[in-house]
Amino acid sequence: MAGARPAAVALLLAATALAGCERGSSHLPGVSPTGPGGCPAAQAEARTAVSRAERGDVPWGGPTGGPAAVPGKTIVYVAQTMTNPGVAGVAQGVREAARVIGWNVRVIDGEGTPAGIQAALGEAVSLRPSGIVLGGFDPGSTSQQVARATAAHIPLVGWHAVASPGPSTDPPLFTNVTTDVDAVAGISARWVIARSHGNAGVVLFTDASIPFARHKSDLIAQGLAACSGVRLLANENIPIPDASSRTPREVSVLLSRFGSRWTHSVAINDLYFADAAPAFRAAGEKGSGPPFNIGAGDGDPSAFQRINSGQYQAATVPEPLTLQGWQILDEFNRAFSGRPASGYVAPVHVSTAGNSAGAMTWNPSGYREAYRKIWGG
Structure with missing residues (x-):
């Protein structure tokens, strides 16, 4: 992926991403990375942040005191x-x-x-x-x-x-x-930057009908724009209730449109990759990627199953x-x-096959014991 990327194009891309999207797809022009490895300073920051977020030994940092259980609710x-x-x-x-x-x-x-x-x-x-x-x-x-x-x-x-x-x-x-949605969006974008060594063509999946989801995808796009070698190829707006019917068709179109330029994906919810898998498989794409896919939520068991088995998802930023x-x-x-x-x-975390140890969920340790003690159980 060689060539020059003028600064004006980068600024326009970032502004377009932050403007959000309406119902349907918003395809953005592909451009090429600038400089060795795309963005050396952003890469270094991303690697540090992702390494910290991938730690598995996350102790309970929530409340240790509070009112005893009120009965009969x-x-x-x-x-x-x-x-x-x-x-x-x-x-x-x-x-x-x-x-x-x-x-x-x-x-x-x-x-x-x-x-x-x-x-x-x-x-x-x-x-x-x-x-x-x-x-x-x-x-x-x-x-x-x-x-x-x-x-x-x-x-x-x-x-x-x-x-x-x-x-x-x-x-x-x-x-x-x-x-924290800023932290989730930020670490998702940094994972792409770190994993791609600052050279990526990214498709972003969102549901713009949900303000929370739209805000998250806007933040992800902003985070990706921090690296001059990362191009946002498309911002796909697929409402979650329509994901099972629309995602396979949209993925097929995207594969035809972008081919090998599509190297990474970020979705505001892991479920998009469950629905994308049949289209990837039908197109002969390897389950281990590319494209390398990360879900910016929610970390449900099916996402962990795809990650642990190398089937069209490489990572998730799980909600506990x-x-x-x-x-x-x-x-x-x-x-x-x-x-x-x-x-x-709850703290932000990145789960991969390398740190999940085969688990199907992620939660910080000690919360059950802490809440039982608070409630008097």
């Missing part, structure tokens, strides 16, 4: 769609933690459509539970139902509901549980899904006790 988990492995993984963590703290949990599936999510949250409010989880959807799309919950004094805890972790006043969330389910219940317990949110944000 019922939580409703409203899922954006249970076909989203991250949403489903957190739901499983909530159920697991509920058995420990002694609460009841009900899951209502919004099935991935605005009408379905609105109906699911409306049903949740009508049940008058102790608390409601907004699992992976924008509260702005359910403003009437959120207002009803607030009027009924039902605490709301989000998971990937807004862009930042922690409490929110607009929308009114006791807290939002997520890793089970831990986050436990954290959600701990945050509710703080709300019921009149205490502030914990403020805990």
Whole structure:
């Protein structure tokens, strides 16, 4: 991949990426890297950051104190769609933690459509539970139902509901549980820079209908633009509910369009690579790459299976899904006790076949013991 890359083109590429995308695909012109290895300074910074994020010995850094369990509570988990492995993984963590703290949990599936999510949250409010989880959807799309919950004094805890972790006043969330989206996006881009030695042609997969996801993909594009030898070939907007039907077709088109220029991919959710695998396989692409694919969330078991077996995914930046389910219940317990949110944000991590040791999930160690001790279990 030789040739010159004028600075003006690089600036235009970065500005285009940050502008976001609308429904459909946004294809960006390919250009060639500049300088030895593309971007020596950015490479060095990326290698250091990725090495740190790949460490496996991550101790518990969350709360060690808090209120004892408040008995007899019922939580409703409203899922954006249970076909989203991250949403489903957190739901499983909530159920697991509920058995420990002694609460009841009900899951209502919004099935991935605005009408379905609105109906699911409306049903949740009508049940008058102790608390409601907004699992992976924008509260702005359910403003009437959120207002009803607030009027009924039902605490709301989000998971990937807004862009930042922690409490929110607009929308009114006791807290939002997520890793830091800037850190996740940044390490995903740095992984590409480090893995490619500063020379890459990248396809980015996102869902621009979800503000959280769109913000993440904008940040990833910004991070990639830090390296002059990395080209953003295409920014593919595929809504998550449509991923299974649209991704294989889009991947086939991308392979035909870019061929060997497509060396790496980043997706805001691992599920895109599950849906892309048949198209890669049909085109005769090796499971071990290229393209080398990294998911900037969510680190569900199927992603680990692809990574560990070398089947069309090389890495993931996993959400600690089970831990986050436990954290959600701990945050509710703080709300019921009149205490502030914990403020805990799980650390960013990169999982590969080389550091996962065959595991199918990633969570920092010690969280179960810590929460049991806090709750008095």
